[in-house]
Amino acid sequence: MVEPDRQTTNEIEAVEAEYIDNxxxxxxxxxxxxxxxxxxxPDVYDEHPVERRRRVFTYILLPVTFLTVALLGGLxxxxxxxxxxFIGPSLVCLVFAALMLVLFFRAGLIEFGEWFSERLPTLTxxxxxxxxxSLFAATVQLFNSLLPERGIPFWVVGFCFxxxxxxxxxxxxxxxxxxxxxxxxxxAAFVAKYLVLANLTxxxxxxxxxxxFQNPTKEALTWLLDLPRYSGGTGYVQFFTLALYLAGLxxxxxxxxxxx
Amino acid sequence: MNERIIQISGIAVTGxxxxxxxxxxxxxxxxxxEVSRKAATTIQSAATRGQVIxxxxxxxxxxxxxxxxxxxxxxYVLARDQFEKADPEKRDARTQFxxxxxxxxxxxxxxxxxxxxxxxxxxxxxxxxxxEPNFRSTDENLKLRTPxxxxxxxxEGLKVTPNDFNPLKxxxxxx
Numbered sequence: 001m002v003e004p005d006r007q008t009t010n011e012i013e014a015v016e017a018e019y020i021d022n023x024x025x026x027x028x029x030x031x032x033x034x035x036x037x038x039x040x041x042p043d044v045y046d047e048h049p050v051e052r053r054r055r056v057f058t059y060i061l062l063p064v065t066f067l068t069v070a071l072l073g074g075l076x077x078x079x080x081x082x083x084x085x086f087i088g089p090s091l092v093c094l095v096f097a098a099l100m101l102v103l104f105f106r107a108g109l110i111e112f113g114e115w116f117s118e119r120l121p122t123l124t125x126x127x128x129x130x131x132x133x134s135l136f137a138a139t140v141q142l143f144n145s146l147l148p149e150r151g152i153p154f155w156v157v158g159f160c161f162x163x164x165x166x167x168x169x170x171x172x173x174x175x176x177x178x179x180x181x182x183x184x185x186x187x188a189a190f191v192a193k194y195l196v197l198a199n200l201t202x203x204x205x206x207x208x209x210x211x212x213f214q215n216p217t218k219e220a221l222t223w224l225l226d227l228p229r230y231s232g233g234t235g236y237v238q239f240f241t242l243a244l245y246l247a248g249l250x251x252x253x254x255x256x257x258x259x260x
Numbered sequence: 261m262n263e264r265i266i267q268i269s270g271i272a273v274t275g276x277x278x279x280x281x282x283x284x285x286x287x288x289x290x291x292x293x294e295v296s297r298k299a300a301t302t303i304q305s306a307a308t309r310g311q312v313i314x315x316x317x318x319x320x321x322x323x324x325x326x327x328x329x330x331x332x333x334x335x336y337v338l339a340r341d342q343f344e345k346a347d348p349e350k351r352d353a354r355t356q357f358x359x360x361x362x363x364x365x366x367x368x369x370x371x372x373x374x375x376x377x378x379x380x381x382x383x384x385x386x387x388x389x390x391x392e393p394n395f396r397s398t399d400e401n402l403k404l405r406t407p408x409x410x411x412x413x414x415x416e417g418l419k420v421t422p423n424d425f426n427p428l429k430x431x432x433x434x435x
Binding site for chain 2: 137
């Protein structure tokens with residue numbers, strides 16, 4: 001429709017605009033390689049900066065995050081000299097980690113078929129395998145971090161973990177609910193070990209006799225529960241480890257090779 | 261960076277970091293300073309094993325000469341230390357023979373011998389003969405030239421015989 005006040009004659013309108021001598025021409029898709037350095041049909045995802053960042057994040061930063069968890073999960077600081085003590089994972093940590101990965105697959109947090117599909121190139125499969133290995137190592141070491149080292153607390157907390165993971169295995173979960181449930185479970189284990197049990201442990205700086213007179217309850221509980229005497233700094237390191245693991249889990253893509 | 265480069269970098273970074281974590285748990289350093297020291301030791305040990313595997317292993321001549329000089333000065337503890345550093349993989353019959361000899365001379369006594377040192381000397385002599393069954397030392401200062409002779413002397417020293425109570429035994433000489 002033509003508006004009534006619009007002039008439809010051949011009058012020239014004065015328009016303020018910049019003159020461009022050679023306006024950009026749309027790129028032609030032909031076979032001339034000198035005129036067109038890109039492939040004939042470029043993959044828009046390969047060149048997209050967001051996609052590139054996503055790949056760097058998935059294949060480099062996420063494994064580094066998970067392996068940092070694997071590094072710190074077994075680290076304790078001795079009391080009182082703050083020397084590093086690296087504790088290897090017990091066998092039960094591997095069992096729990098395997099159960100956890102099965103949970104991830106069942107809840108759809110990881111789509112196994114897309115991580116390890118036969119349609120994927122070998123290099124992508126290897127890169128996905130490396131990411132999966134780092135996730136497994138981090139999960140093993142997370143349990144190493146949260147399980148008490150020995151004695152009755154080891155068995156009690158270990159049983160709680162086993163019971164929870166076993167019941168989760170038969171429950172209907174979606175990925176979001178699973179991460180929330182695991183966050184609560186792991187958080188509770190952290191509180192039990194690094195707040196409750198750590199506060200029941202008599203400090204190593206006290207002698208045995210001094211401990212009996214000054215902190216008889218703590219000394220008795222340390223002896224009865226066979227609690228290891230680590231520095232308070234251990235709790236801070238393990239809090240960071242747990243936070244890093246949960247952050248990595250939250251940022252883990254369902255399928256690392258899927259393009260947006 | 262295309263997808264392949266990112267994936268290759270990811271695999272390389274993950275592999276290297278994983279090995280670093282395994283190294284830390286195996287080496288058990290107690291401080292950050294100890295991490296670099298243990299890493300250097302591990303790399304040196306791996307390099308020596310690599311030389312053994314590819315057949316280019318050689319003892320450290322300089323340390324061996326220092327050990328030999330200490331051996332001739334009768335400083336057997338220092339000599340053994342230098343010999344062990346010269347041949348960390350225990351692959352050289354001559355070095356092992358000198359180690360055995362240093363144990364023998366240190367453990368030898370006019371009245372009684374040190375059984376523990378003699379036992380360790382036998383182990384080293386056995387290693388020397390296993391490495392080179394026909395080994396014969398060219399050192400003029402040694403009276404026992406072969407691992408078999410040395411082992412025989414050591415085994416005689418470990419036995420308790422009526423001859424041990426002979427008072428003239430104090431006039432015998434160290435070989």
